[in-house]
Amino acid sequence: MNIPYTVTARPDTGVYNAKVGVWLFLASEVMLFGGLFSAYIFLRIGAPEWPGTILGHQYARASDILNVPLATLNTMVLIASSVTMVMSWASLAMNRFDRYRLYMGATIGLGFVFLVIKAFEYGSKFEHHLLPAEHNFMGIYFTLTGLHALHVIGGIIVNSYFWGPGARMWKTDPKRFTNRIEVAGLYWHFVDLVWIFLFPTIYLL
Amino acid sequence: MSDLTHAEDIKKHVRVYISVFVALGVLTIVTVGVAYLELPIVPALIVALTIATAKGTLVALYFMHLISEEKVIRWLVGMSLGLLLTMFVLLTIYYYDQGGGILAGF
Amino acid sequence: MADHVSAVDGHNGRDDHHHESFWRRYVFSTDHKVIGIQYGITALLFLLFGFTLMMLMRWQLAYPGEPLPFIGNLFSDETMPGGVMLPEFYNQLGAMHGTIMVFLGVVPLAVGAFGNYIVPLQIGAPDMAFPKLNMASYWCYFAGGVVMLSSFFVPAGAAKAGWTSYTPLASIETMGQTMWLFGMILLITSSLLGAVNFLTTIIQLRADGMTFMRMPFFVWAQFITSFLLLLAFPPLEAASVLQLMDRLLDTSFFMPSGLIISGEVADAAGGGSPLLWQHLFWFLAHPEVYVLILPAMGIVTEIIANNTRKPIWGYKVLVYAIVFLGFMSFIVWAHHMFITGMGTVMSTFFQTTTMIISIPSVIILTALFITLWGGSIRFTTPMLFALGFLPMFGIGGLTGLPLGLAPTDIPLHDTYYVIGHFHYVVAPGSILALLGGVYYWFPKVTGKQMNDVLGKIHFWGTIICMNFIFFPMFIQGMAGVSRRLYDGGQIYEHAQGVLYLNEVMSIAAWLLFVFQIPFIVNLVMSIARGKKANDNVWEATTLEWAAAPSPPVPHGNFQKLPRVYRGPYEYSHPNYQADYWPQHATPEEQREPAGV
Numbered sequence: 001m002n003i004p005y006t007v008t009a010r011p012d013t014g015v016y017n018a019k020v021g022v023w024l025f026l027a028s029e030v031m032l033f034g035g036l037f038s039a040y041i042f043l044r045i046g047a048p049e050w051p052g053t054i055l056g057h058q059y060a061r062a063s064d065i066l067n068v069p070l071a072t073l074n075t076m077v078l079i080a081s082s083v084t085m086v087m088s089w090a091s092l093a094m095n096r097f098d099r100y101r102l103y104m105g106a107t108i109g110l111g112f113v114f115l116v117i118k119a120f121e122y123g124s125k126f127e128h129h130l131l132p133a134e135h136n137f138m139g140i141y142f143t144l145t146g147l148h149a150l151h152v153i154g155g156i157i158v159n160s161y162f163w164g165p166g167a168r169m170w171k172t173d174p175k176r177f178t179n180r181i182e183v184a185g186l187y188w189h190f191v192d193l194v195w196i197f198l199f200p201t202i203y204l205l
Numbered sequence: 206m207s208d209l210t211h212a213e214d215i216k217k218h219v220r221v222y223i224s225v226f227v228a229l230g231v232l233t234i235v236t237v238g239v240a241y242l243e244l245p246i247v248p249a250l251i252v253a254l255t256i257a258t259a260k261g262t263l264v265a266l267y268f269m270h271l272i273s274e275e276k277v278i279r280w281l282v283g284m285s286l287g288l289l290l291t292m293f294v295l296l297t298i299y300y301y302d303q304g305g306g307i308l309a310g311f
Numbered sequence: 312m313a314d315h316v317s318a319v320d321g322h323n324g325r326d327d328h329h330h331e332s333f334w335r336r337y338v339f340s341t342d343h344k345v346i347g348i349q350y351g352i353t354a355l356l357f358l359l360f361g362f363t364l365m366m367l368m369r370w371q372l373a374y375p376g377e378p379l380p381f382i383g384n385l386f387s388d389e390t391m392p393g394g395v396m397l398p399e400f401y402n403q404l405g406a407m408h409g410t411i412m413v414f415l416g417v418v419p420l421a422v423g424a425f426g427n428y429i430v431p432l433q434i435g436a437p438d439m440a441f442p443k444l445n446m447a448s449y450w451c452y453f454a455g456g457v458v459m460l461s462s463f464f465v466p467a468g469a470a471k472a473g474w475t476s477y478t479p480l481a482s483i484e485t486m487g488q489t490m491w492l493f494g495m496i497l498l499i500t501s502s503l504l505g506a507v508n509f510l511t512t513i514i515q516l517r518a519d520g521m522t523f524m525r526m527p528f529f530v531w532a533q534f535i536t537s538f539l540l541l542l543a544f545p546p547l548e549a550a551s552v553l554q555l556m557d558r559l560l561d562t563s564f565f566m567p568s569g570l571i572i573s574g575e576v577a578d579a580a581g582g583g584s585p586l587l588w589q590h591l592f593w594f595l596a597h598p599e600v601y602v603l604i605l606p607a608m609g610i611v612t613e614i615i616a617n618n619t620r621k622p623i624w625g626y627k628v629l630v631y632a633i634v635f636l637g638f639m640s641f642i643v644w645a646h647h648m649f650i651t652g653m654g655t656v657m658s659t660f661f662q663t664t665t666m667i668i669s670i671p672s673v674i675i676l677t678a679l680f681i682t683l684w685g686g687s688i689r690f691t692t693p694m695l696f697a698l699g700f701l702p703m704f705g706i707g708g709l710t711g712l713p714l715g716l717a718p719t720d721i722p723l724h725d726t727y728y729v730i731g732h733f734h735y736v737v738a739p740g741s742i743l744a745l746l747g748g749v750y751y752w753f754p755k756v757t758g759k760q761m762n763d764v765l766g767k768i769h770f771w772g773t774i775i776c777m778n779f780i781f782f783p784m785f786i787q788g789m790a791g792v793s794r795r796l797y798d799g800g801q802i803y804e805h806a807q808g809v810l811y812l813n814e815v816m817s818i819a820a821w822l823l824f825v826f827q828i829p830f831i832v833n834l835v836m837s838i839a840r841g842k843k844a845n846d847n848v849w850e851a852t853t854l855e856w857a858a859a860p861s862p863p864v865p866h867g868n869f870q871k872l873p874r875v876y877r878g879p880y881e882y883s884h885p886n887y888q889a890d891y892w893p894q895h896a897t898p899e900e901q902r903e904p905a906g907v
Contacts, residue, residue: 001437001867005515014275017440017515023278024507027285028541034289035549035591038296039564042587045300063240072237076230083226086268090219094212133561136582140564143556189268196260200253204240277514288542288641295657296590299645302654 007176022183026190029151033194036147040140040201051137055129059137062203065130066141067121071203074117075195081110082192085159085185092178097170100181104163107188111156118149141202148198151191158184225267232260341442342866346449347428348756354420357456358742359827361411364404366820371396372799373817390468398797402471403463403487405795409474410491413603414498415456417737420745421606422502422540423452426509426533429752432855433527435518435875435895437867440511448504455497462490473795475596478565478588482557483572489558492551499548506541509533518854518895520875524630525894527853527879528623531630532609535637536602543598543641550591557583586651593644601640603737604704605633607744608675611697614751615679617851618694619686620890622880625678632671632678639668649717650724658717665715672708676701687883687890691849692766696747699774703743707735710785725795728788731781739777746773746830753834754848758861759841765833772826779819783812850891853879857893 009016044050051059059065088103125131125138132139162184169177236256244252266272271279340346370379376395383394390400427445431438439445462469467485470476481488513534517526526534553564561579565588568581616623623629645653645661653661679701688694710732713719723729746769753761790809792800799813800806847856855863858873873895881892 003438003440003442003516004436010515013277013514015277015515017511020277020511020514021441021444021507023281024510024541025503027281028503028506028545030285030289031292031542032545032549034292035546035594036553038292038546039549039553039587039591041293042296042300042584042590043564043582045297046584047582061243068237068240072233075233079226079229079233082264082268083222086222087219090215090222094215131560132556133563133580135580136563139556139562139580143553143562147552186269189264192268193261193264196264197257200236200240200257204236205246205249205253285542291642292546292594295642295645295660299590299653299657302656303652304654 007173007179016179018179018183019186022186026186029190029194033144033147036140036144037197037201040144043136043140047136051135054135054137062137062205065137066203067124068203070117070121071199074114075199077110077114077117078192078195081107081114082189084110085188089178089181089185092170092174092181095174097167100170101163101167104159104181108156108159108163111152111159114152115149115156118145144198144202148191148194151194155184155188155191159188221267225263228263229260232256339446341438341446343427343431343439343442343445344756344863344865344868346445347424347426349449350419350423350427350452351425353453353456354416354424357411358416358420360460361408361416362824362827364408364411366824367396368401368404368408369817369820371401371797373814375798375801396797399471400468401797402473402795403469406470406473406476406491407459407463410459410470412737413474413599414495415452415459417603417741417745418502418599419452421603421741422509422533422536423449423505425606425610425745425748425752426536427505428756429855430509430530430533431512431516432755432859432863432868433530433853433879434513434516434521435854435858435869435873436512436516437869437872439508440516441508444504444508448501448508451497451501451504455494455501458490458494458497462487462494465490475592476554476588477592478554478557478585479567479570479577481588482554482565483577484558489555492555492558495551496548499544499551502540502544506537506544509537510541513537518873518875521894524627525875525878527609528612528626528629528633529606529609531633532605532612535633536605538637539598539602539605539640543595546591547595550588553591554588586648589648589651590644593647594641597644597647598640600733600736601636603741605636607700607741608633610744610748610751611700612679613851613853614693614697614747615682616880616882617751617849618689618691618697619682620689620882621682621686622878622882623678624681624684625674626878626880629675629678632674636668636671636675639664639671643668643715646715646720649720653717662716666712669708669712669715676705676708691750692761692763692770693747693751695767695770696743696750699770700740700744700747703739703774703777704736707732707737707740710735722791723788725793726788727784727792727794730794731784731788734781734784738781739774743774743777746770749834751849752855753837754844755855755859755861755863757838757841758844759837760844760848761837761841762833765829769826769830769833772829773823776819776823776826780816780823783809783816787812850889852881852891852893854894857891858895 003017004010005017007016013020051062051065053059054065084103084106088100088107091097091099091103122142125142130138132142162181166180167177169180236253239252239256240249243249265282271282337345340349367379367382370377378394379391379396380394383391386394386400390397390403427439459469465486467487469487470481470484470491472481472484472488476488476491513526513530517523553562556562557564557566563580563583565585566577566579566581566583567585568583570577570579570581612623612629643661643665645657646665649658649661683698710728714723714729714732750761750766753759787800787806787809790806791803792806792809793803796802800810844861846859846861848861849856851857854873854875859869864870874897875894876896876898877892877894879894881887881894883890884892
């Protein structure tokens with residue numbers, strides 16, 4: 001039994017099934033992060049000062065307590081990984097499997113770099129006992145960046161599968177494989193997109 | 206058109222990807238630079254969100270191919286964003302209408 | 312191209328050479344029909360369980376403080392010492408009754424079971440767009456159900472802060488509440504995956520000629536329902552994560568500053584907002600109630616068209632109404648929060664949107680009523696349920712109006728009036744329609760017929776008992792009896808005059824259970840040795856009846872994927888001799904008009 005339009009596009013909509021599926025999923029993710037951002041907005045406008053007093057210290061700005069240079073670096077890392085991701089798809093579209101492997105590997109690598117930098121950030125917070133329970137500023141920081149990091153991990157797992165065992169499909173059904181990379185790419189770009197909004201909102205404002 | 210199979214087309218797109226990357230890098234530096242100016246909250250918010258929206262739009266249009274995507278996808282994206290904004294706006298108005306008072310926390 | 316020529320791998324139609332193990336075929340199947348049946352059986356069992364919780368509660372409400380004979384002794388001393396219900400246990404029953412009925416019962420039945428089984432068939436597709444994802448959705452739901460049920464057995468029992476889990480009470484509740492939150496995350500994930508599947512399937516897998524405006528209204532209903540699930544559930548997932556962090560990591564997202572618990576200031580950073588939980592919860596929970604009703608409206612429409620032998624009146628209007636309803640459902644949520652100290656601007660806004668949203672519901676109901684006019688009505692068992700739905704939903708909807716307007720909501724909020732209102736729409740509303748759907752599609756799913764006499768007894772007993780349970784609630788509510796009261800209102804002097812109704816409602820509830828027995832017996836008997844049903848027992852026009860056998864082909868549904876030539880309700884067409892013109896019958900099969 002064949003499900004129609006798994007690889008070729010349906011004539012009237014112009015897209016294949018998985019593309020519709022992933023955009024629908026991304027729509028739900030928009031609302032998930034949106035819910036958290038709403039919580040952030042609601043809590044922040046309700047607070048007399050932000051960040052305010054945490055563990056006895058007065059903080060006037062987020063940049064006093066969070067590491068902006070490190071986060072800026074992370075922003076560039078993630079944006080670069082988005083480029084390598086779309087390049088990996090483009091390589092497949094141009095029939096260059098070797099280039100695909102290279103770019104996908106780079107994407108995975110950059111993803112790891114992001115997580116390592118994040119680990120340093122979190123580590124430094126924990127060292128200073130700046131835990132989520134101390135203040136809602138820390139709570140929302142950890143929740144938003146934490147959920148985002150979980151999504152990065154998920155993306156790395158999916159990308160690794162497509163770099164490794166999943167790449168076998170290139171031999172048997174190259175078009176379908178290319179579509180899968182496009183779909184994985186859409187997810188990865190979304191993760192980048194969330195960070196593009198998260199970074200200024202949490203760190204700079 | 207959403208199915209890009211011709212190699213020449215892809216090469217053109219690669220050039221676009223690189224340009225977008227550069228633009229994103231520049232905008233990131235700008236947004237961090239502006240933050241160092243330590244503007245009052247309302248202008249700071251407007252600048253930061255404008256730059257973030259610009260960056261996000263570039264990613265969505267070019268990396269996610271929305272610029273050449275089919276109607277069904279674009280409608281979906283539009284509806285989700287519309288709902289998101291509605292949620293933000295209603296919650297914020299709710300807070301102030303309830304007597305949340307002056308812009309606290311800023 | 313090889314993509315969509317035949318539904319079944321060229322082997323003579325029936326897929327009888329499949330070497331699937333028992334587990335792959337019946338447990339971990341990716342066939343939407345098997346998954347639909349799995350959802351159906353699980354959901355019906357959960358509905359029964361949720362009903363049992365309520366029957367226990369109704370003993371306490373009818374005879375407060377009295378030991379429950381025989382059954383009461385089965386319970387532990389932590390719940391019903393000496394057979395007398397403790398308030399803590401009453402609260403568990405209340406919270407879990409709501410949670411189970413809504414999230415484990417009605418929605419999985421309406422969407423997971425009916426949606427999964429019927430939608431691909433009605434649009435002429437061989438299966439859902441993502442069969443493996445479909446299977447994952449079911450098992451996620453199952454896991455969520457296991458977590459929810461297990462919560463009864465942890466120390467201090469299940470969640471007891473209402474199905475609404477308002478903070479800060481929920482934040483300081485016992486372990487059962489944490490399990491509720493994890494259970495919800497699993498259930499929400501299941502729904503999200505399901506929604507992605509449904510929407511992609513409807514957008515991408517409609518058969519040739521099946522344009523959007525030729526889809527059966529049931530499919531439209533599932534389409535809009537899936538959008539609601541997709542976009543409204545995530546904020547609740549976010550909120551559940553935040554509440555979990557408040558409970559497990561001592562954050563203060565919902566903990567206000569200086570909260571005093573049992574005489575002591577809470578040890579939390581503070582700065583949080585209990586209202587934030589309400590916003591995020593109701594942002595989902597309002598669209599959720601449309602998730603509860605829309606599939607039911609779809610089912611009723613199918614049954615009415617079929618049993619009046621006429622096209623549905625105003626199909627286009629129905630479609631516009633349901634699309635509009637979907638959009639509006641996202642911007643009415645705060646009508647559940649009128650008493651939270653809302654400002655006048657917001658109050659006006661939400662009252663207005665709430666009043667506006669009643670219009671599409673009225674349009675849908677009106678169109679269905681008008682369809683009956685001049686129809687050749689067949690009072691089959693499904694039709695009885697569908698007809699019963701109409702006035703019941705009418706009462707439910709009308710009683711919602713005073714709740715949607717702030718001045719009248721203020722005295723009625725959190726009283727039994729509210730409970731009466733929402734039960735009318737869900738119980739004699741949705742559930743009645745869903746039961747009708749079981750009778751309607753049973754012959755398609757099993758290839759057998761159900762017993763008609765038992766069906767009619769089931770119908771009359773159910774609808775009469777439901778009215779005796781839920782109508783008195785309006786009276787009690789208007790007299791000022793609050794909801795969620797362990798003693799049923801005894802403590803209020805102003806309620807004394809209406810307390811006698813508690814016993815009436817309880818007896819009606821227990822009788823309602825008795826009347827479900829003919830249904831259960833009917834199901835079992837008919838599956839075991841029901842009369843064989845032909846492929847299209849109801850002589851219906853839609854593809855699941857007209858183009859697929861009963862039951863449909865195991866993998867692929869149709870011998871050959873149908874092509875669609877006309878709308879879904881071409882009954883009694885002047886150009887066609889039979890009184891039903893299947894959607895996929897070719898124009899060449901047109902025969903002499905009757906009477907020539």
